[in-house]
Structures are given as structure tokens and as C-alpha cells.
Amino acid sequence: MSDDLDMKGEEIDLLAAEYALGIADDEGLARAGALLADDEDFRRGVARWSGRLAPLLEEVDSISPPPDLWTRIENAIGPRIIALAPEVSSNIHVLRRRVNLWRGYSAVATALAASLALFLVTRPSAEAPTQPSAGAPLVATMEAEGSPAKLVATFDPASRMLLVAPAAGLSAVAGRTHELWLIPADGKPRTMGLLEPGGARRVAIPPAMLAEIKADVTLALSVEPAGGSPTGQPTGPVVAAGKLVRA
Amino acid sequence: MENPAGVRTGSEEGRPLADALTAVAGGDRAAMADLYQRTSSKLFGICLRLLGSEAEAEEALQETYVAVWRKAGLFDPAKASPITWLAILARNKAIDRLRVRKPGSNAGLEEAADVVDPGASALDVLEDAQESHRLSGCLDELDARTGQMIRAAFLDGATYPDLAGREGVPVGTMKSWIRRGLLRLRGCLEQ
Numbered sequence: 317m318s319d320d321l322d323m324k325g326e327e328i329d330l331l332a333a334e335y336a337l338g339i340a341d342d343e344g345l346a347r348a349g350a351l352l353a354d355d356e357d358f359r360r361g362v363a364r365w366s367g368r369l370a371p372l373l374e375e376v377d378s379i380s381p382p383p384d385l386w387t388r389i390e391n392a393i394g395p396r397i398i399a400l401a402p403e404v405s406s407n408i409h410v411l412r413r414r415v416n417l418w419r420g421y422s423a424v425a426t427a428l429a430a431s432l433a434l435f436l437v438t439r440p441s442a443e444a445p446t447q448p449s450a451g452a453p454l455v456a457t458m459e460a461e462g463s464p465a466k467l468v469a470t471f472d473p474a475s476r477m478l479l480v481a482p483a484a485g486l487s488a489v490a491g492r493t494h495e496l497w498l499i500p501a502d503g504k505p506r507t508m509g510l511l512e513p514g515g516a517r518r519v520a521i522p523p524a525m526l527a528e529i530k531a532d533v534t535l536a537l538s539v540e541p542a543g544g545s546p547t548g549q550p551t552g553p554v555v556a557a558g559k560l561v562r563a
Numbered sequence: 564m565e566n567p568a569g570v571r572t573g574s575e576e577g578r579p580l581a582d583a584l585t586a587v588a589g590g591d592r593a594a595m596a597d598l599y600q601r602t603s604s605k606l607f608g609i610c611l612r613l614l615g616s617e618a619e620a621e622e623a624l625q626e627t628y629v630a631v632w633r634k635a636g637l638f639d640p641a642k643a644s645p646i647t648w649l650a651i652l653a654r655n656k657a658i659d660r661l662r663v664r665k666p667g668s669n670a671g672l673e674e675a676a677d678v679v680d681p682g683a684s685a686l687d688v689l690e691d692a693q694e695s696h697r698l699s700g701c702l703d704e705l706d707a708r709t710g711q712m713i714r715a716a717f718l719d720g721a722t723y724p725d726l727a728g729r730e731g732v733p734v735g736t737m738k739s740w741i742r743r744g745l746l747r748l749r750g751c752l753e754q
Contacts, residue, residue, distance in 0.1 A: 326746075333745045338658040339716045339723060341738075359687060366651050367643060367690035368752060371698045372717050373650045376612050378604035381624055386599055389625050393595070393632040510633060522592060544633060546626075 325357070332361030336369060392548050394507035395525065397480070397496065397517045456535045458558035465556040469535050470563070476526060478508070481516040486555075488513045491542050497550055498525070499534040510544050511537065534559050580645035581638075588635035595632060602646065603628075606653040613657035613720045623660050627653040634686055643688040651688045654717075661720040694752045701751035709744035716741070 328351065334340040335348045351358035451473035458467040464485030471478045480496065496508040496519070506528070508519055521529060538545070539552035580601065586594030606627055610620035630652060638648050702710040708730070715721040721729075727737040 329749075330742055330745060333749070334742075337713065337716045337741075337745070338655075338662075338720060339741065341723060360689065363642070363687035363689040364691075366688045367647070368694055368698065368749075369717050370643075370647045370651055370688065370690065371695045372714060373609055373647075373654065376605075376608045376718065379608040379611055380604045381607040381621060382617075385603070385621055385624060386596070388621075389599065389628045390592075390596075392625060392629050395590075520590060543630060 328355070328358055329361045332358055333365045336362050336365035390524075392507070394509050395478075395519045395521055397509035397511055397519050453563045454529070454531060454560040455563045456558040456560045458535055458537060458556035460554055460556050463553075463555040465537065467537065467556050467558075469558070469560070471521075471529055471560060473529075476521045476523075478519040478521055478529070479516060480511065480519065482511075482513070486511075486513050489539070492539050492552070493542055493544060494537050494555070495540045495544050495550065497536045497538065498528060499536060500528045501533065505536065505550055507545065507548065508535075510540075529560070531562050532559055581640045584631075584635050584638045584645050584648075587632060588638070595628075598631070599628060602649050605646065606649060609650060609653045610657040612718060613654065613661055619660055619664075620657070623657045624653065627656045630656070630686075637686050643690040647690055648686070648688050652686060658720055697752055697754075701748055704751055705744050705747055709740055712737075712741060713744055713748070 331340065331344055331348060331351070334344055340348055348358070348362075352362070453473070454471040456469040458469060459465065466483040466485055467480055468483055469478060469480045486494065494511040494513075496511050497505040498508050499505045506525070511517060534557055536550070536554050536557035538550040538554045540550070541552075545551050580598070583594045583598045583601075587598060603624065607620060607624050610623040610627070611617065614620045614623060627649075631649065638645065642648075643651075702713065705713070712721070712726050712730075715726065723734050723737050723741070726741070727734045730737065732740075
């Protein structure tokens, strides 16, 4: 390695240290931002300096946060969107069949549908219902004018699962992500989690949110900064939206 | 409720926390509640020390745990202990707020975070047990003033202009003091 390269490496490691220390000036921050994006050595340097300095945090006293903060966090995190394995994605036809059943025999099919719901998830999950609630599946076709994105969302009350299948036009944008929102009657959007591009997703609806998922509520997908909306409300353009209706 | 040992944990306490993080990565809300129960006092202490305001520390703590929920899959037990990873995440969220709050000073990590996905990079922490052990001794080997300033930057969010004002020296002089201190620190840690 030449002296020039050594000098450059030294300079970059010092910037990594300043960045991890949180002391980099505006110029340093702008450079750090660019290096974080495409310099593996710099990223490693920042990670190492963070690790080196971390023991200093031991001397900070623990202080209990106010008791209601957990409730606020629980409301802010919403459900978590889980990517479905390809073989499970392809099983979505089971749900479609169920939806068709409902269309045809909605009165008679309640019991049958409840048992078919077991096909929706390949293995039992922590959120699996102990008391399946009966009810018709809800379907939303999500789209927006001027946007190529199109999604089909299906909520199955028996399994408490919302399945979201991007049908078209959902592409990755560097530094941005898609966030799914539920907009209940009060008009105040609640996050359903981040939707990365890819195949179908399932969202396990937490019990507290269950009552809000019903016919006529809107599902919307907005573009947000990486990591999701910083405010807890949609901040970017809505690229797809649609109302849940009875299947 | 929380880990009384502070940031570093023995394997006995660290193990279940790592398991909780893994469960959180899989979308387990009960594991998330457990993780919060056990770590939020430490993380709130960090946010409050940096921000000085309860309301802002609460906001920073909320942002921290929302990020944990979404990015728990990025935690790598081979690189850092769970509590170190969480503590650095909370500290960086608090620093982001601090920088945004102070007009005229740095726009903060937030600006840089806008350019890149903070999920992948800013959450990366690489710990070395040997180095962690030596940090305190190595800071003491620096001249007392430099050691104090590095602590103040990391724990209280002091900036170059803050420190320069405190010592009554030009910002440029402060920069070279700190940079020299960081290089000596690295040399000592890597011995």
C-alpha cells in the first residue's frame, strides 16, 4: 500500500471516529453520508468506533421512562409485515378459493370457511387465534391515479391475517420505503408496517387493532424515508389506496 | 426490570436478550414487550442525559424502539452484545434530535441519514471485548482534558464549537486536539 493510500485510510478512519462520536462538522457529515452509502471500510470504521466508545454508556444512570410510554410505542409500531416464502405465496389461491366460496355460499359456508382458514398459514404462529371469529373475508384493490402500483389486500377474520399481494408497479427506490396504513372511520392513519418490494406479505393483526379492520375502512400505501415515517403519520405520496369491502 | 450491570452483560443475562431480539425480528410482540421491560430504563437514561428534556427523551426512546421493531433482524450477536447494540441505537437517535434542535450547528446525522438507508449502516456496531476492557484505561492515558472532551462529546453531545467555547480556543485548535486524542486512543486500544 502506498503512503498516499495510508494517508487516505487514516483520514477516513478519523472521519469514522468523529462520526461515531457525533462530533463531525457539516462538511464531515456530508462526506460521511456519501461514504456510508458506498464505502465498506468507512462503514466498518464507524461500526468499530461505535463499539469502542460504547462502554462509556455504562456510566449513564438508568431512569425509568413514564409508564404510559410503552402503550405509545405499541400503538406506533403497528403490526409487523412478514414476507411469505414463495411456496406460501403461491398458496394464496387457497384464499382466493375461499373468497369465491364466500361469494357463492356466504350463508352456508361460515363453518367451512373457518376450517379452510387453517390453510392460510403453513405453521401455527404466536398470533394464531384461539377463538376464531367468524365473518366474511374483506378485500381491497389498492391503486392510485398516476401511479403504476397495484395491490390486492385480503383480510381473513378467522386467522386474523391480512395478506397483501403486490400485483404490479411496486419498485424499490434507494433510501425510500413503502409504508402500509389503515385509515379507520376517524380518518387518522395507523401504521401497518413497512412493505419492501417483493412477493406477497402477511400481516398478523394484533388484537387491539382487530376491531378497526372492517368494511369501508381504507388501506393506503405511501412512500416514506428509509426506516418508515418519522412522524407516525404518512409523509410521502400515496401510491395506492383502496377500501376494504366484503368479498 | 432492567439489567443492573449496565451496558455490558455476562452471557447469562445477555443470552435471553439476544433471544428476545431474534423473536422480535420474527414479529413477536410479546418478546418486544419483554425487551422493552428489560432495557427501557437504561436507554431512557441515555436519551435523557443527551437531550436534557423528558419530553424529547420520550420521543427519542419511542423512535428507538420503533426502529428496534423494524430492524431487529439486522442485529448480529457475533458483532455486539444486545444491550450495546440497543444503547448505541438509542444514543444515535438522541444525537439526531440534538443536532436538529440546535440551529446553526450541525444539521446532524439526520441529514446524512437522508442520503443513505440508516437501517443498514448506522445500526452497525462492532465490539471487541479486549478493546472494551481497555477503554477506560486508554482514556486515562490521554491528557485529562482531552479524555474529558471525548466523554463530553459522546455522552452529552458536545460539538466542536461547544468544546472550543468551553476551553476558550479556536474551533480549529479543538479539532486537532480531539483528532490527535482519537488517534492516540486507537493506538492504545489496538495494542
